[in-house]
Amino acid sequence: MSSLIRYISRPHPITGVTNAKLGTWCFLASEVMLFGALFSAYILLRTGASSWPRGSELLSVPLATFNTLVLITSSVTMVMAWASLMMKDLSKYKRYMGFTILLALTFLVVKGFEYGHKFEHHHFPSTSTFYAIYFTLTGLHGLHVLGGVIVNTYFLLPGSKLWETEPEQFTGRIECAGLYWHFVDLVWIFLFPVLYLL
Amino acid sequence: MEHATPEAIKRHVKVYISVFVALAFLTVVTVIVSYLKLSLVYAIIVALSIATIKGSLVAAYFMHLISEKKIIFWVLVLTLVFFLALLITPALTGLEIRSYVS
Amino acid sequence: MTGEHNLPFWRKYIFSIDHKVIGIQYAITGLLFLLFGFFLMMMMRWQLAYPGQPLPWIGHLFSEKAMLGGVMLPEFYNQLGAMHGTIMVFLGVVPLAVGGFGNYFVPLQIGAPDMAFPKLNMVSYWVYFIGGVIMIVSFFVPQGAAQSGWTSYAPLAVIAPTGQTLWLLGMVCLITSSLLGSINFITTIVQLRADGLSFFRLPFFVWAQFVTSFLLLLAFPPLEAAGVLQLMDRLAGTSFFMPSGLVVSGKVVEVSGGGNPVLWQHLFWFLAHPEVYVLILPAMGIVCEIIACNTRKPIYGYKGMVYSVIFIGFMSFIVWAHHMFLTGMGTKMSAFFQITTMIISIPSVVILTALVLSLWGGSIRFTVPMLFATAFLPMFGIGGLTGLPLGLTASDIHLHDTYYVIGHFHYVVAPGTLLALFAGIYHWFPKVTGRKMSDFLGKIHFWLSFLLMNGVFMPMFIQGLAGVSRRLWDPMQYAHAQPTQPLNVFISICAWLLGLAQIPFILNFFWSLIWGKKTDQNPWQATTLEWSAPSPPPHGNFEHVPVVYRGPYEYSIPGQRNDFWPQAMKEGN
CATH class of the missing domain: 1.10.287 (Helix Hairpins)
Structure with a gap:
């Protein structure tokens, strides 16, 4: 049975990490390579282009700044959710987790307005290489945000039952969900200047 | 922790x-x-x-x-090396070709 | 343990989370896809041997768009070529070598009850399965499957018909599956080794799978990214890979332009070169296990082999552009990639040399798996050495995209990897089923496959040196290709006979499953941990949690009563 598998909730004595934590970091390593390839495409296309617009001329910097702050705040609430569990406070955890999800949804709604605005002005991915890379990168990032919302909602509602039986394992899961969420934040921290400011 | x-x-x-x-x-x-x-x-x-x-x-x-812990660092250092190789090499090949053209 | 027995059939054998069931699922699916991919190729061989003549018997079963009056149309030939490559690599060999052998034997060899994430393991298999279904379905959409080669170079692939979209979606599934699998392998090998099993006591097979997992983890995402970009190009009309002013059929394509076709090649080969090592490293691991067991002596230079396999893994990430010398790369970059390519051949030679030297002075048992394993050595040698001229620009300019390339990499993956995988099947069949495969049928299978594979691939070097392009639908079209046409007939006949030579294997497989000779838990008298578990291993694998006391290949140790000293045995024997 799965209970035969060791180091699910307690860390391995030599490596010092649980299975889930190592697995999550490996997953994030592959995500680094995924976005690395896309940034590489961006660099190659931009250095090869005869002209390339500054992002601030075409995109809304204030909206993106607002979104950056939203995502940073959601990272803090996420880490606070984990810290609440470390202090054995489930209701506080739920409050912070709820905030994190709301902030993520706010991010997506703002992003949706940005997209809608672009479509209204007939700016599509096919318009230019700049828009192609803008829509692809932010779209893929948006999908990651959506994935985070789904995972976090699961851990807020049905997933939190695990707290009653396996509090240590549940805290570990929230830490891993947090790692993913901070990574999504991290990607945006680079996407924001690269697409909007440069 | x-x-x-x-x-x-x-x-x-x-x-x-x-x-x-x-x-x-x-x-x-x-x-x-x-x-x-x-x-x-x-x-x-x-x-x-x-x-x-x-x-x-x-x-x-x-x-x-x-x-x-160390094990996580090793995974990330390895990833970072390949990430940088992937990030700059295609652009470098592109730039080198263009330097011949001009 | 008890709960497992009460599970309904579909939980136990279909949506199972037991690594052994999942391993078997991978292996069976992989073998079926290998057979399917082989059929595609056997059809292509008819067109190459007898261009323009109707394919007998089965030609008329196809629609008029594929085979006009039984004669293969060029578009269909291209589909067969592209899908043969894709299926063999991504749906056949990788799932069999990593998904099948890796899933089944890595937890057993490290003394773990299962993989670290059993549910994730199940998900990887089913995502792979969906990817396979998408690939097969793509044959039935209008204008057929992908036809831009297994490399799907842009811009050709961007303007190709619908099949290419399905190819990309299928690839995204297959890559995701490999990724999830590799996360599982890395975590399992790092975290779940039995007590006493330090890294330098791991069987070489586990090392090979470990390095392979890192290749899958870090090299596959860039192609996933590239796949997304090509999907955008095809579906949303972007121009990531579409250059400005591209002319197709006399008309300028209406796209925004500004894209770079070479970008696709960079991202594709960033995956696909490490992929070559994904194909070969597990095979080396299997061969090493079998050679140690059948020469009854420790592997020569085990530590050197481990360092070499790590070094191969590392270097395989920085050689990819040697596939792209003809894109007009500058001299500085091509010099860099030539040097790294020459360097990466060194650890491969170290491993091969260590394996050959392991034979020296051994009292070799030429069992069926050992026959396959020894045949792997020279075959991989040919495959590897013929690769060197392709890694140097001066000779690559002549040989690029000719049959020489086909001959080279098929020597690595067909007589190389495939022979090793067959060796693995014969070697571990008793562990999986508790029964041995027939020696007689196994030997027929070996000798015919070994000879015929050389018959198929050796003449390709001659064709390639004569400058015959690898993508010709009609080899009679060019004067320089015509003199090599008799070779095409010879290759095709060998290929069809090779197909027939697999019948003894298929018979043997099913016959032994039911009537094979029953064996105990260690029929080969081997040392590694999987042979300390019952055959077949129950759910949870081991009757007692194993503890490891020594390295993996303690054979013929002086002073011991038996010539093998299992890793899990506490005292001398």
Whole structure:
């Protein structure tokens, strides 16, 4: 049975990490390579282009700044959710987790307005290489945000039952969900200047 | 981190709040700098430096990399090497070809 | 343990989370896809041997768009070529070598009850399965499956018909599956080794799978990204890979332009070169296990082999552009990639040399798996050495995209990897089923496959040196290709006979499953941990949690009563 598998909730004595934590970091390593390839495409296309617009001329910097702050705040609430569990406070955890999800949804709604605005002005991915890379990168990032919302909602509602039986394992899961969420934040921290400011 | 006491966690929380303030501040700074209309090279240097600092803060404190175990570091160092190879090599080949054309 | 027995059939054998069931699922699916991919190729061989003549018997079963009056149309030939490559690599060999052998034997060899994430393991298999279904379905959409080669170079692939979209979606599934699998392998090998099993006591097979997992983890995402970009190009009309002013059929294509076709090649080969090592490393691991067991002596230079396999893994990430010398790369970059390519051949030679030297002075048992394993050595040698001229620009300019390339990499993956995988099947069949495969049928299978594979691939070097392009639908079209046409007939006949030579294997497989000779838990008298578990291993694998006391290949140790000293045995024997 799965209970035969060791180091699910307690860390391995030599490596010092649980299975889930190592697995999550490996997953994030592959995500680094995924976005690395896309940034590489961006660099190659931009250095090869005869002209390339500054992002601030075409995109809304204030909206993106607002979104950056939203995502940073959601990272803090996420880490606070984990810290609440470390202090054995489930209701506080739920409050912070709820905030994190709301902030993520706010991010997506703002992003949706940005997209809608672009479509209204007939700016599509096919318009230019700049828009192609803008829509692809932010779209893929948006999908990651959506994935985070789904995972976090699961851990807020049905997933939190695990707290009653396996509090240590549940805290570990929230830490891993947090790692993913901070990574999504991290990607945006680079996407924001690269697409909007440069 | 696994056996952290409530007091230690409270100290962590203070760190998280300061990191958040730093991130928000740097976001505002990078936006303000972008309105100064620096030349592209300087703009890239400033914006990417700020982004790197912000990213490092998130990775070090929110993702606890500052106190993480060796095995995680090894995975990430390996990833970083290949990430950099992937990031610059295609552009370098492209630039080299163009240097012959001109 | 008890709960497992009460599970309904579909939980136990279909949506199972037991690594052994999942391993068997991978292996069976992989073998079926290998057979399917082989059929595609056997059809192509008819067109190459007898261009323009109707394919006998089965030609008329196809629609008029594929085979006009039984004669293969060029578009259909291209589909067969592209899908043969894709299926063999991504749906056949990788799932069999990593998904099948890796899933089944890595937990057993490290003394773990299962993989670290059993549910994730199940998900990887089913995502792979969906990817396979998408690939097969793509044959039935209008204008057929992908036809831009297994490399799907842009811009040709961007303007190709619908099949290419399905190819990309299928690839995204297959890459995701490999990624999830690799996360599982890395975590399992790092975290779940039995007590006493330090890294330098791991069987070489586990090392090979470990390095392979890192290749899958870090090299596959860039192609996923590239796949997304090509999907955008095809579906949303972007121009990531579409250059400005591209002319197709006399008309300028209406796209925004500004894209770079070479970008696709960079991202594709960033995956696909490490992929070559994904194909070969597990095979080397299997061969090493079998050679140690059948020469009854420790592997020569085990540590050197481990360092070499790590070094191969590392270097395989920085050689990819040697596939792209003809894109007009500058001299500086091509010099860099030539040097790294020459360097990466060194650890491969170290491993091969260590394996050959392991034979020296051994009292070799030429069992069926050992026959396959020894045949792997020279075959991989040919495959590897013929690769060197392709890694140097001066000779690559002549040989690029000719049959020489086909001959080279098929020597690595067909007589190389496939022979090793067959060796693995014969070697571990008793562990999986508790029964041995027939020696007689196994030997027929070996000798015919070994000879015929050389018959198929050796003449390709001659064709390639004569400058015959690898993508010709009608080899009679060019004067320089015509003199090599008799070779095409010879290759095709060998290929069809090779197909027939697999019948003894298929018969043997099913016959032994039911009537094979029953064996105990260690029929080969081997040392590694999987042979300390019952055959077949129950759910949870081991009757007692194993503890490891020594390295993996303690054979013929002086002073011991038996010539093998199992890793899990506490005292001398």
